[in-house]
Amino acid sequence: MEGMKKAGRSCLTVLKYFSLVFFSFAAVLPVVSCVITAFKTDEEYQTTNVMTLPKSWLNFTNFTEAFQKAGMGRAFVNSFIILVCVLFFSVIIGTQLAYVLNRFHFFGNKIIRALFLFASQLPGVAMQIAVYEIMYGLGFINSLLGYIIMMCGTDIISIYIYIQFFENIDYSLDESAIIDGASYFTIFYRVLFPLLKPAIVTSCILKGVGTYNEYYCASLYLQDKKKYATVATSLYTFVGPLGSKYNLICAGVIISLLPALIVFILCQKQIYSGLTAGAVKG
Amino acid sequence: MKKKRTPGQWLRSRDGQKTLVMIAFMIVPLLLLFVFTYLPFGQMFGFSFYNMKYVGERKFVGFKNYLKVFERDDCFGALKLSLYYMLGSVVQLAIALYLATILSFKVKGSAIFKGFMFFPFLINGIAIGFIFKFFYTRGFVFDTVLQWCGFQLDNLPYWLKDQRINNFSLVGTSVWRYFGQNMVLFIGAIMSVDQELYEAAMLDGANRFQQFKYIILPGIKTIVTLNVILSITGSLSAFEPPFVITDGANGTGTYFIVMHQIAHTQQKVGLASAMAIILLLIIFLATLLQKLFFKYVFRSAEDEDPRAAKKRERAIARIAKKRAGSAQAGG
Numbered sequence: 001m002e003g004m005k006k007a008g009r010s011c012l013t014v015l016k017y018f019s020l021v022f023f024s025f026a027a028v029l030p031v032v033s034c035v036i037t038a039f040k041t042d043e044e045y046q047t048t049n050v051m052t053l054p055k056s057w058l059n060f061t062n063f064t065e066a067f068q069k070a071g072m073g074r075a076f077v078n079s080f081i082i083l084v085c086v087l088f089f090s091v092i093i094g095t096q097l098a099y100v101l102n103r104f105h106f107f108g109n110k111i112i113r114a115l116f117l118f119a120s121q122l123p124g125v126a127m128q129i130a131v132y133e134i135m136y137g138l139g140f141i142n143s144l145l146g147y148i149i150m151m152c153g154t155d156i157i158s159i160y161i162y163i164q165f166f167e168n169i170d171y172s173l174d175e176s177a178i179i180d181g182a183s184y185f186t187i188f189y190r191v192l193f194p195l196l197k198p199a200i201v202t203s204c205i206l207k208g209v210g211t212y213n214e215y216y217c218a219s220l221y222l223q224d225k226k227k228y229a230t231v232a233t234s235l236y237t238f239v240g241p242l243g244s245k246y247n248l249i250c251a252g253v254i255i256s257l258l259p260a261l262i263v264f265i266l267c268q269k270q271i272y273s274g275l276t277a278g279a280v281k282g
Numbered sequence: 283m284k285k286k287r288t289p290g291q292w293l294r295s296r297d298g299q300k301t302l303v304m305i306a307f308m309i310v311p312l313l314l315l316f317v318f319t320y321l322p323f324g325q326m327f328g329f330s331f332y333n334m335k336y337v338g339e340r341k342f343v344g345f346k347n348y349l350k351v352f353e354r355d356d357c358f359g360a361l362k363l364s365l366y367y368m369l370g371s372v373v374q375l376a377i378a379l380y381l382a383t384i385l386s387f388k389v390k391g392s393a394i395f396k397g398f399m400f401f402p403f404l405i406n407g408i409a410i411g412f413i414f415k416f417f418y419t420r421g422f423v424f425d426t427v428l429q430w431c432g433f434q435l436d437n438l439p440y441w442l443k444d445q446r447i448n449n450f451s452l453v454g455t456s457v458w459r460y461f462g463q464n465m466v467l468f469i470g471a472i473m474s475v476d477q478e479l480y481e482a483a484m485l486d487g488a489n490r491f492q493q494f495k496y497i498i499l500p501g502i503k504t505i506v507t508l509n510v511i512l513s514i515t516g517s518l519s520a521f522e523p524p525f526v527i528t529d530g531a532n533g534t535g536t537y538f539i540v541m542h543q544i545a546h547t548q549q550k551v552g553l554a555s556a557m558a559i560i561l562l563l564i565i566f567l568a569t570l571l572q573k574l575f576f577k578y579v580f581r582s583a584e585d586e587d588p589r590a591a592k593k594r595e596r597a598i599a600r601i602a603k604k605r606a607g608s609a610q611a612g613g
Contacts, residue, residue: 020384023377033422050423097307112312129541129551153317153318185303231406252412253413261404272470276471
C-alpha cells in the first residue's frame with residue numbers, strides 16, 4: 001500500500017518534470033536555433049544542418065553586418081527617443097488621471113472609466129483604418145513626434161495599476177496635507193507621487209516592452225525606413241533579396257530582442273506582478 | 283468656530299481648486315482618448331457608407347459596402363479561419379493551467395522554467411515572423427527535431443505551404459507566444475488563494491487532484507473565465523501570426539488580414555471600414571453571449587455552493603478517516 005503510493009508519487013514527479021522540460025524546450029527551441037544559426041559563416045550555413053552547432057561561437061561577422069545593413073544604429077536611437085518620451089509622458093498623464101479618478105468623486109467618474117475600458121476592447125488593427133486618416137490630417141505621417149503622441153494614448157493597464165495603488169494609499173495622508181493647507185497640486189506631486197514609485201516602475205516596464213516591440217503602427221506611420229525605422233521595423237530590411245540569408249537574419253533578430261531579454265532578466269518580478277495586477281482588474 | 287470667512291466661501295475656493303485640478307489632470311488623457319479612439323471610431327462608421335480612398339473624391343453608396351462584405355468570398359469566408367485560433371486558444375489555456383498548477387507547488391528550478399516559458403511573450407512581432415519562417419522552412423529546425431524523433435522527411439508536409447496544415451502551424455506560433463504569459467497570470471491567481479487552505483488540505487490528506495478541484499479551481503475561476511472570453515474575441519480578430527509569417531498567402535488570410543490589405547494596399551477605405559464595423563458588432567455580440575453564459579453557469583454554481591461546500595467537507599472528512607484507519611491498521 002505504502003509502496004504503491006510511493007511509486008505513484010515518484011511517477012507524478014517524473015511526469016511533472018517531464019512536462020516542464022518539454023514545454024521549456026518547446027519555448028526556447030525556436031530562439032536557440034536562431035542563436036546557433038547567427039554564429040555560422042555563409043559556407044557553414046549552406047553546408048550544415050540548421051541544428052549543427054557553429055564551428056566558432058566568436059564569429060560575430062553576421063551581427064555586425066546585420067547591424068549595418070538594417071541601419072540598426074539609427075533604429076536604436078529612434079527607439080530610445082520614442083521609449084523615453086512615451087514613458088515620460090504616459091507616466092505623468094496616467095498617474096494624474098488615476099489620481100483624479102481615485103480621489104475625487106464627481107459626476108462622470110464612472111463614465112470616464114467605462115470610456116477607457118471600452119476603448120481598450122477595440123481591436124487596434126481595425127481602428128488604424130480611421131486613425132490613419134487623422135494622422136494624415138495632422139501631418140503625423142513620418143513624424144516621430146506624431147507617433148509618440150499617438151502611443152501616449154489610451155493605456156488601460158497602467159491606469160488600473162495606478163488606481164489600484166492609490167486605493168492602498170490611506171486617505172488620511174491627503175487629509176493631513178489638506179489641513180496643513182497644501183493645494184491639490186502639492187498633495188499630488190509632493191505627497192502621493194513619490195509613494196507611487198513601485199507602481200510607476202511596474203507600469204513603465206510593461207509599457208516600455210510594449211512600446212519597444214510595437215511594429216504595426218510604426219510601419220504604418222513611420223514609412224521612411226531610412227530615417228524613422230524603430231528596432232522592430234528595421235528588421236523589414238531582411239524581407240526581399242536578403243530573405244534567404246538566414247544566418248544574417250537570425251543575427252538581426254537576436255540583436256533586436258537583446259534589450260527585451262536584458263530587461264526581463266533584471267526585472268522578472270515586476271513584469272510578472274505587473275501583468276497579474278493589470279489582468280485581475282481588467 | 284475657526285477664524286474663517288463664511289464657510290461657503292471656503293468651500294467654494296476648495297471646490298474651485300478641485301475643479302481646476304480635475305480639468306488640468308484630465309484634459310490631456312481625455313483629448314488623446316477622443317482623438318485617437320472615439321473620433322476615428324465615429325469616422326470609421328461614416329466611412330463605411332462611402333466609396334472612398336484616403337485622398338480624393340468620396341461617393342456616398344449607402345449600405346453597398348456592407349452587402350459587399352457578405353458577398354465577397356475573401357471577406358466573410360475568412361472568418362472561418364478564426365475557428366483554428368479558437369481551438370488554439372483552448373489548447374493554450376489548458377497548457378497554461380496545467381503548468382501553472384505544477385509550478386504553484388514546490389518545484390526545483392521553477393524560476394528558470396517559468397522564465398523560459400514566459401520569454402516568447404516579450405519578443406517583437408516581426409522577429410517572431412522571421413523566427414518561424416526559419417523554424418518551419420523545409421528541412422530546417424522543426425523538420426530536424428521531428429527527424430530526431432524518428433519521422434522521415436519525405437512524410438512531413440510543407441508546414442507553411444500545405445493548405446491542410448498551415449493554419450495549424452500559424453496557430454501553433456500563437457500558442458507558443460502566449461501560453462507562458464497565461465501561465466504567469468494563473469500562477470498569480472493561484473498564489474492569491476489563501477495558503478492556509480492548502481496546508482489544511484495537505485494535513486487532511488487531500489491528494490493533488492482533490493486540491494486542484496476543490497481549492498485551486500474555485501479560487502481562479504474569475505481569471506480563467508476572463509481569459510476564455512478574451513481568447514475567443516481575440517481569435518475572431520486574429521491577425522499577427524499570418525501577418526508576420528505568411529502575409530496571408532496560401533489560404534491563411536484571416537478576416538483582419540483581408541481587411542488590412544483592402545484598407546492599406548487597395549485603399550478601399552469604405553469597404554474596409556464596413557468590415558471593421560461588422561466584426562466589432564460580432565465581437566460585442568460574442569462577448570455579451572459569453573458573459574451571459576458564464577453568469578448563468580456561475581449563478582447555478584453559486585446556488586449549489588452550500589451543497590458543494592458540504593460535499594467537499596465530507597470528502598475531506600472521509601479521506602481523513604481513511605488515513606486514520608490505515609494508520610491504525612498499520613500500527
